[in-house]
Amino acid sequence: MNIAAPSIENARPFTRACVWHKLLANKIVEVAEKIKKLGQDDPRRIVHSLKVGLALTLVSLFYYIQPLYDRIGENLIWAVMTVVLVFEFSVGATLGKGLNRMIATFSSGALGYGVHYLATLAGEKGEPIVLGFFVVIIAATVTFVRFFPTMKTRYDYGLLIFILTFTLVSVSSYREDKVLRMAHQRVTTIIMGSFIAIVTCICIRPVWIGEELQNLVANNIEKLGNFLQEFSGEYFKISEDGQPLSDKPFLQGYKSLLTSKNTEETMANLARWELWHYRFGFCHPWKQYVKIGTLTRQCAYKIDALNNYLNSKIQTLSEFGSKIQDPSTEICSESGKALRELASTVKKMNQPTSVNAHIENLKTASEYLKFMLDTYHLKDANLQDIIPSAEVALTLIDVVPCIVKIADAVHELASLAHFKTPATRVSP
């Protein structure tokens, strides 16, 4: 449908209304489809939205039920705010924000009360000066502390709330006589709100960010494995056909890895808050996942080079090319197997079993390919015929140490996190 704007302007009012009506209907359908897709891509988003609604209803009950309201009164507003601000998609993020908020409110409330006490000693005229002085000093200091990378990653929200509560308590203490009561009520309601948010988040279909990170890292390793396992087949096929490869989706999977650094680091930081997860327990080595992620990404840069050869250099297979086909295929296939096993190790939290055998085969194949390249003697060949295959061979040789590093890091993870040894099946 191609409706040009001028034709609408000149049309009769009825036609114009019809056209706008259709355009509006199309727009609505489009938005509805987007919403549907968003929900279908990850149904947990719908569940999360409903959970937020539920948590807010729970906290509103305190307003509606008289005996509950009598106890806390107007300050319930803080509990409502806490639920809205603390409730996040994953358990880790909710716990992190909730704990940060509770601890920061408590400590800064106490500090604010102390400063109020000091200020009252300074007399009526001195009080605002002392209060103002402390607000500037403490707010500026804590703001500066927020720039420390280690503080920023884990306690940024807590530091923000610290400034907030401290300023609120100390400044309003100038007008409010019952400072201690106010500080106490704020702490109570915030603990109440955090508690409601955390419980709702954990009890109803929780999204554990630790599991997400584990799956992400495992899937990334698997993507590399899939690429390598398909690569040799595709490369030597196009070489034989002399036809370019249409971009196949399973060969493009690795691309998301290239820029996943920040996501992985954020997830690892949030996962540390999930202290009570049944699978991981306390002190799970989350940093090791980031390390594996980094090694995987370095390997992905090389894979990217391989992918470029696949797309750009369409050559019929030279004599040299067919000579390196076997060891190259061997490297690809063994890499694929090793990486897939490593991915399953991370996902299922089992000790890796057959990885070492694949790695050994991989090393042997790589040595053999290197030997072939070193000893191949050029007779009367054209450089153009040799180079593309030689480049692929050299890149494959380069990929091998990357895979060995990933395997080492996964082994380290398995020992740090005490992965279980899978039960060996006894034949009946």
Add this chain to the structure above:
Amino acid sequence: MNIAAPSIENARPFTRACVWHKLLANKIVEVAEKIKKLGQDDPRRIVHSLKVGLALTLVSLFYYIQPLYDRIGENLIWAVMTVVLVFEFSVGATLGKGLNRMIATFSSGALGYGVHYLATLAGEKGEPIVLGFFVVIIAATVTFVRFFPTMKTRYDYGLLIFILTFTLVSVSSYREDKVLRMAHQRVTTIIMGSFIAIVTCICIRPVWIGEELQNLVANNIEKLGNFLQEFSGEYFKISEDGQPLSDKPFLQGYKSLLTSKNTEETMANLARWELWHYRFGFCHPWKQYVKIGTLTRQCAYKIDALNNYLNSKIQTLSEFGSKIQDPSTEICSESGKALRELASTVKKMNQPTSVNAHIENLKTASEYLKFMLDTYHLKDANLQDIIPSAEVALTLIDVVPCIVKIADAVHELASLAHFKTPATRVSP
């Protein structure tokens, strides 16, 4: 100093105290040095911290000065909160949060009042049910809307505040009779707080995130240029020396590019809020910076491959190697010049002048190198001698289209943003 723990345990109390004292002093010195370094790395951090303190003092004045307090009263608490929550390091982030907060508070306050009016129609018993129903529906819907990528990047904070204010107004309307007054006061104080935060942020040594993004993108292009300009010299030098290169810092500069995607996107999103910047004006094409950033990153992946050749393959220069030295050096030098000029174009917002000439030279050199590779005839050479140099040559040829793409994108930026033509100097 190497003090083992057991020796402390067994020492006499006085010695023990001395040792702990020293350890503590060392720790304090260490932290102080970290703080100093953080401030020295970017002195604007100290300025920002003081600005936050100042803004809080300004907003506290309303508490301390009786006539001001009489007008607004207890609800001033919202202004203090707004200053703490809205004040960010850069103008773009502060404006974004401030505008989001003001608009969201205003619209959700109005909606909350409407829902309160509807609920009162339902009678005393029906009121909490109607209120609860609307809270669940609207909170869940808006939470779901936050998952839309376009909403998330620009309006996430506003949507959060929308849920917050709506819930507060509609829920507390059950207990408070003067809902309209409450909503009105909340809107006024939040506008006041946002205004103080924005004015302080802009008037005292502002950090414009648009400028930051511009510099980041320009510096990234420059880093690639520096690498390429140094590369050929270093590569053919090591080849002649047969000595490995120690990692030189100017050759490692490009590494930060590889994972800068998220930073650039966030900055471009925030820069859009800086509507009033004197240099950029309305509708500056911030998206184009992200595009240039992406192209720069793709080029950096290839540069990474070049860097690997520099570090791993130490070979004496073969006959073939010395043959390709001239065109390779030409490519590197022309790329370097082109990229540096492009960086300066972006930084100074001038139309590029001599870039096209460099690009033409670059293409010619690349064609020549390609021709050499195609026609070079291998006689009795060993593959091992040829491959390293050939790989470098092929990668350099691969880099050329990347640079052309970057140049095109910068030209597009220059025309979109109406960069000025530099005044041609007339000789006296």
